Structure formats: structure tokens, C-alpha cells
Amino acid sequence: MLEIKPIFNALRRSKVGAILLFLQIALTTAVVSNAAFMINDHLSYLKEDTGFVQQEIFSFGLMTFGKDIDLHQQAERDEDMIRRIPGVIDAVFIQAVPLTGGGSSTSSHLRPPPEESKSLSLAYYYADEHTLDTFGVTLLEGRNFRPEEVVIGSDFDGHGPNTVIVSQAYAQEMFEGESALGKTIYVSSRPLEIIGVVETMKSPWPRGDRSSRTSIIPFINVQNFHRVMVRTEASERDSVMKVIEDKMLSQYDQRVIINIEGLEESKNSYDATDVLMMRMLMVLVVILVLVTALGILGLTQFNISKRTKQIGTRRALGARKSDIIRYFLVENAMICTVGLVIGSFAAFFLGRVLMNAYSINALEMQFVIGTAVGICVMSLLAVIVPAMRAANFSPSIATRSI
Amino acid sequence: MLTMHNVGKIYQTDSVQTHALRDFSLTVNEGEFIAVTGPSGSGKTTFLNIAGLLEPFTSGQYTLDGIDIGGLSDNQRADIRNQKIGYIFQGFNLIPDLNIYENVEVPLRYRGVPAKERKVRILECLEQVGLASRARHLPQQLSGGQQQRVAIARALAGKPRFLLADEPTGNLDTLMARQVMELLEEINQNGATIVMVTHDPELARRAPRNIQVVDGELADLTFYQGKPATPASAPEKSAHESVVGG
Numbered sequence: 001m002l003e004i005k006p007i008f009n010a011l012r013r014s015k016v017g018a019i020l021l022f023l024q025i026a027l028t029t030a031v032v033s034n035a036a037f038m039i040n041d042h043l044s045y046l047k048e049d050t051g052f053v054q055q056e057i058f059s060f061g062l063m064t065f066g067k068d069i070d071l072h073q074q075a076e077r078d079e080d081m082i083r084r085i086p087g088v089i090d091a092v093f094i095q096a097v098p099l100t101g102g103g104s105s106t107s108s109h110l111r112p113p114p115e116e117s118k119s120l121s122l123a124y125y126y127a128d129e130h131t132l133d134t135f136g137v138t139l140l141e142g143r144n145f146r147p148e149e150v151v152i153g154s155d156f157d158g159h160g161p162n163t164v165i166v167s168q169a170y171a172q173e174m175f176e177g178e179s180a181l182g183k184t185i186y187v188s189s190r191p192l193e194i195i196g197v198v199e200t201m202k203s204p205w206p207r208g209d210r211s212s213r214t215s216i217i218p219f220i221n222v223q224n225f226h227r228v229m230v231r232t233e234a235s236e237r238d239s240v241m242k243v244i245e246d247k248m249l250s251q252y253d254q255r256v257i258i259n260i261e262g263l264e265e266s267k268n269s270y271d272a273t274d275v276l277m278m279r280m281l282m283v284l285v286v287i288l289v290l291v292t293a294l295g296i297l298g299l300t301q302f303n304i305s306k307r308t309k310q311i312g313t314r315r316a317l318g319a320r321k322s323d324i325i326r327y328f329l330v331e332n333a334m335i336c337t338v339g340l341v342i343g344s345f346a347a348f349f350l351g352r353v354l355m356n357a358y359s360i361n362a363l364e365m366q367f368v369i370g371t372a373v374g375i376c377v378m379s380l381l382a383v384i385v386p387a388m389r390a391a392n393f394s395p396s397i398a399t400r401s402i
Numbered sequence: 403m404l405t406m407h408n409v410g411k412i413y414q415t416d417s418v419q420t421h422a423l424r425d426f427s428l429t430v431n432e433g434e435f436i437a438v439t440g441p442s443g444s445g446k447t448t449f450l451n452i453a454g455l456l457e458p459f460t461s462g463q464y465t466l467d468g469i470d471i472g473g474l475s476d477n478q479r480a481d482i483r484n485q486k487i488g489y490i491f492q493g494f495n496l497i498p499d500l501n502i503y504e505n506v507e508v509p510l511r512y513r514g515v516p517a518k519e520r521k522v523r524i525l526e527c528l529e530q531v532g533l534a535s536r537a538r539h540l541p542q543q544l545s546g547g548q549q550q551r552v553a554i555a556r557a558l559a560g561k562p563r564f565l566l567a568d569e570p571t572g573n574l575d576t577l578m579a580r581q582v583m584e585l586l587e588e589i590n591q592n593g594a595t596i597v598m599v600t601h602d603p604e605l606a607r608r609a610p611r612n613i614q615v616v617d618g619e620l621a622d623l624t625f626y627q628g629k630p631a632t633p634a635s636a637p638e639k640s641a642h643e644s645v646v647g648g
Contacts, residue, residue: 003511006500006504006507006508006511009499009500009501009504010497010499010500011499013499013540014499309493309495310495310497313491313495313497314497314508314512315456315480315483316454316456316483316489316495317483317484317489317508317509317512317556318480318481318483318484318485318509318512318513318560319480319484319512320476320477320480320481320512321476321477321480323512394456394457395455395456395457395480395483396451396456396457398456398489398491398495399447399450399451399456399491399492399568400447
């Protein structure tokens with residue numbers, strides 16, 4: 001016997017507490033489901049494979065102020081020297097370091113512009129045939145660059161490279177399931193033949209749509225400022241990082257070495273703001289859930305203290321202890337249901353607002369359902385203890401003055 | 403109907419032991435109307451609570467309608483309260499958030515009476531107390547006397563054989579009190595056994611049998627012949643019998 005109708009009627013006649021509580025539940029549902037979705041989205045992102053062997057890689061910046069050298073020749077000498085340091089697997093001069101938030105991207109097309117054709121944005125790394133080894137990415141199809149395919153210069157459109165290696169994500173999106181190997185794409189107006197496809201290779205911006213559309217273009221344009229990436233045995237990385245500055249300066253001292261940093265640490269710095277936001281969201285979720293639980297607990301206790309005589313009277317009229325517990329559970333379930341229904345609509349509305357304002361993904365249904373189930377369980381736990389206490393009231397309270 | 407034999411009730415705190423009832427023995431036969439009187443704190447309400455299974459007793463034996471109450475579980479006691487006993491409280495004890503109809507419905511819901519049957523019974527009982535037209539009113543929209551009549555309707559709804567009334571007219575003016583008393587007499591004439599606790603000597607005299615509780619003990623037993631009874635027409639009190647067959 002659930003007494004739904006009389007409980008509903010009683011709530012209708014004494015509605016202030018119930019309205020406050022269901023509004024609180026609705027607000028909690030809306031905020032917590034969106035926060036949980038964003039937290040999960042971020043956790044998924046943090047777990048994502050970047051394709052790089054992050055723990056084995058470090059990078060540094062190289063600022064040359066000496067005018068008495070050929071930068072390209074010096075770069076080759078530097079690369080040779082670095083690769084001979086014990087523990088080093090490979091090294092490459094590169095215009096942008098992955099996962100750091102700073103790099104280059106361009107539009108790529110299936111036909112030479114201005115012809116109309118499918119186009120996609122494409123992040124790129126200008127580097128040579130040592131890039132795959134330095135990155136530690138997995139080549140799925142095709143081959144690495146040959147040394148003669150690497151172009152050294154500054155005129156990309158006129159005398160640039162003819163080949164490119166792309167990520168699998170880019171290949172699948174551009175060619176929609178067909179093999180990309182041997183196909184040509186146009187970057188600027190330059191045709192590049194795809195000679196290799198790598199499994200996963202994140203761009204300098206590891207979050208968002210363009211994070212997986214990546215390429216390596218065999219083009220070296222060494223300037224006064226350049227970046228160098230070094231891959232070592234994992235156990236040797238820190239020791240190589242300590243000596244790299246001295247080694248580089250011993251080669252040529254009219255330059256400075258800056259920002260010697262592991263790739264793992266670079267990504268952590270890039271993610272720091274998001275991680276902070278995620279932690280704040282977690283705290284918000286915990287606070288909201290606690291406040292709602294306390295609200296339910298408080299209202300139930302208030303209702304019980306207000307209805308002590310009524311509970312005694314119900315017991316005197318034949319209510320079993322289980323009837324009293326059920327009464328409060330049903331009452332709470334009714335308030336919760338209204339709150340959860342309104343909260344679910346509010347959650348999707350809030351999700352849409354956040355999606356438009358911050359370009360995040362659309363809220364998924366499972367997070368709203370999960371939050372609703374969680375709040376149901378929490379409210380059940382919050383109401384069961386005071387309800388059991390009420391059930392233990394003696395029926396003789398009915399005859400006493402309170 | 404009701405037999406108590408040497409029933410005792412002790413309220414125990416850390417430092418104080420209070421004997422609310424001592425060796426209380428009483429028999430109430432089916433169809434009787436008994437008024438229980440006594441000074442404040444004498445144990446009247448404790449007797450009524452034990453008789454109505456609202457609280458357990460400490461010692462002795464209590465049998466209601468052939469059932470030994472002493473060994474019953476909490477659920478069994480709740481079921482007996484629901485099926486055999488009707489309560490009328492001094493403060494009416496109507497549930498303020500429920501209307502009159504829903505208030506009378508409460509014990510029937512706990513008994514699991516089907517909705518159609520509930521409706522018939524509720525309207526019958528409200529008709530009997532003259533409040534059928536107020537079924538959708540809230541308790542606070544009725545006078546004290548009307549509220550007590552609703553409480554009587556609620557007590558009658560489950561067709562109990564045993565009606566317990568705790569100062570049923572205590573919160574009513576004289577006219578209302580008389581109306582309520584007449585209603586109880588009518589209910590008694592229809593076959594229900596009634597035990598009524600009261601402070602009002604005039605009301606007590608209208609009951610065919612009076613008992614007095616003093617210091618937790620059955621102190622006196624009084625019969626009056628004919629109704630309404632008056633002191634002048636009342637027979638001499640019987641001697642101080644402690645256990646009485648009606």
C-alpha cells in the first residue's frame with residue numbers, strides 16, 4: 001500500500017518544503033550531470049594515447065646569435081653529435097614540438113586550389129627521416145622518408161617537398177575508408193604524395209577536432225630559432241637532459257639553449273588549466289551532492305519532528321513500522337521524481353548552452369541517467385535513517401501532549 | 403472481551419523507577435461502556451495505552467478477545483490495533499494535511515481494504531456522525547466538536563469491537579461534549595465495547611460502569627443503573643473490589 005494519492009495531496013497542501021527540495025534536486029541533477037560529463041570527457045582525454053613515447057622524449061629551443069656559421073650545416077653536425085650521446089635513440093630538428101600548444105596547421109585539399117574539392121585542416125611537423133624514430137610513432141602502411149626526399153630550404157611552394165606521411169585519423173577522414181597510400185593531397189598549392197600512414201600521432205594541440213589530423217612533411221628550414229627533439233632510453237633521459245646544454249655549446253657557443261623539458265612535462269603543463277578545472281568541478285559535484293543530501297536529511301528530520309504526533313496516531317491506527325518507513329520513502333521518491341524530471345530537462349538545456357559557449361561535446365544521455373540514479377540512491381540513504389527512527393516512535397505518543 | 407490480571411507498568415530511567423500501574427486486574431465484557439476516572443497522573447492513560455496496545459506492560463497478563471497480548475510481535479500488535487480497536491483521542495489527532503475523507507481512510511488503507519469498499523465505509527461513517535457533506539474539508543475548517551466526530555468516524559470505519567476514548571470531550575464545550583457523548587452511547591447500543599477515560603464526573607455518571615484509578619491501582623468500582631445516570635439515582639458504590647466481573 002503506497003498511499004501515493006494521500007501523500008501527493010498532503011504535499012500539495014503543504015508545499016513550500018517540497019518545492020525547495022525538488023528545486024535543489026533539479027539544480028543538482030542539471031549541474032552534476034554536466035560536470036560529470038565534462039570530468040569524464042577530460043579523463044578520457046588524459047587517458048588518450050598520443051602516439052609518442054612521452055617518457056623517452058625531451059625537447060629544447062636553440063637560439064643562435066652567431067653570424068659566422070651555416071645554420072643547416074651546423075644543424076646536421078648537432079644532430080650527429082646528439083645521436084652519438086650514449087643512451088640517445090634519435091634526434092631531430094623540428095619547427096614545432098607536439099603536445100605543447102604551439103605549432104602549425106594548414107588547409108589540405110584533394111584538388112589543387114582554387115578547384116573545389118574536399119578539404120581538411122592538417123597540423124604538420126617540418127622534419128626529416130629521423131622523425132618517426134624520434135617520435136616513436138607506429139608506421140601502419142607505406143615507408144619512411146628517404147634522405148633524398150628531405151628538402152632543405154625556405155621556398156615551400158616553389159622548391160618544397162613532394163611527399164608526406166599522415167596520421168591514420170587524417171587518412172580515414174580524408175579518404176573515407178579508402179587506402180590513402182599513393183594518393184595526393186595539396187598543401188597550399190603544392191602536391192604531396194602520401195607515402196606512409198602512422199597509427200596515432202597527436203598534433204601540437206592534443207585536444208579537440210584537429211588533434212588527430214597530423215602530418216610530417218620532409219622540409220627543413222633552419223632559422224636562428226629552432227627546436228630540437230631528442231629520444232633516449234627512458235632511464236637515460238634525465239641524464240642526457242643534464243648534459244645537452246654543455247654538449248651543444250661545445251659544438252658552437254654563439255647560441256643559447258632554452259626550455260629543456262620532457263615531453264611528458266610539456267603535456268602536463270598544457271593540461272594544467274584543464275586539470276585544475278576538472279578538480280574544481282569534482283569539488284563542486286561533491287559539495288552539491290552533500291548539500292542536497294543534507295537538504296533531504298534535514299527536511300525529513302524536520303517533517304518527522306513536525307509530525308511526531310501524527311506518526312504516533314498512524315501507529316495507533318494500525319500502521320506497522322514498515323508502513324511508516326514506506327510513507328517517508330514514497331514521499332521522498334515523489335519529490336525526487338519531480339526534481340529529477342525537471343533536472344534532466346535542465347541538464348540538457350545547460351549542456352546545450354555550454355556546448356554553444358565553450359564548444360564542448362553535447363551532453364550524453366547516460367550521464368543524466370547515471371546522475372539521476374545516483375541522486376535517487378543518495379536521497380534513499382538520506383531518508384532511510386530518519387524514517388527508521390520515526391518508525392520506532394511508540395504509538396503511545398498519540399495520547400501524550402507534545 | 404478484555405481481561406487484565408495483575409498487570410504492572412514500570413517506567414525506568416537511569417535513577418528513577420516509576421510504577422505507573424500496580425497489579426491492575428480488570429475484566430471488561432463485550433458490549434460494556436466503562437468510564438475510567440481518577441486524578442491526574444493516577445495511571446488512567448497508562449491503563450488506556452496498555453489496553454489499546456499502544457505500549458507494552460511490564461508484568462502480569464493481558465488477554466484481548468481471547469488473544470494473549472504479552473507474546474505478540476510489534477506487527478501483530480499493529481494488526482490488532484488496526485482490526486479490533488478504535489481510538490478516540492482528546493486532541494482528535496486528525497492529520498492536518500489530509501481532508502476529512504482521507505483521515506477516515508487511514509486505518510482502512512493500513513488494513514488493505516479495497517478502494518470501492520473503503521469509499522462505502524467512509525461515507526457510511528461520516529453519515530453516521532453527520533459530516534458526509536464535509537468530506538472534502540480539511541480538519542482546520544471544522545469546529546472542535548466536528549473534528550471529534552470525524553475522529554469517531556475514523557475509529558468506527560474499521561468496525562472495531564473495542565473502542566477506547568481518551569478524554570473525548572476534554573477539548574469541547576458543554577453542548578459539543580453532550581453531542582459526542584450521545585454519539586458514543588449510540589455506538590455502544592449498536593454493540594461496541596467502550597472504555598472511556600474522563601475527568602468529567604457528569605459524563606462518567608452516564609456510563610453504566612465506572613472504575614477509578616488512583617496511584618496506578620484500581621481503587622473503586624461503581625455501577626449506575628439506567629441512562630442517563632444521575633448521582634441521585636445511582637446505587638450505592640460496591641465495596642472496593644479489585645477484580646471485577648462485569
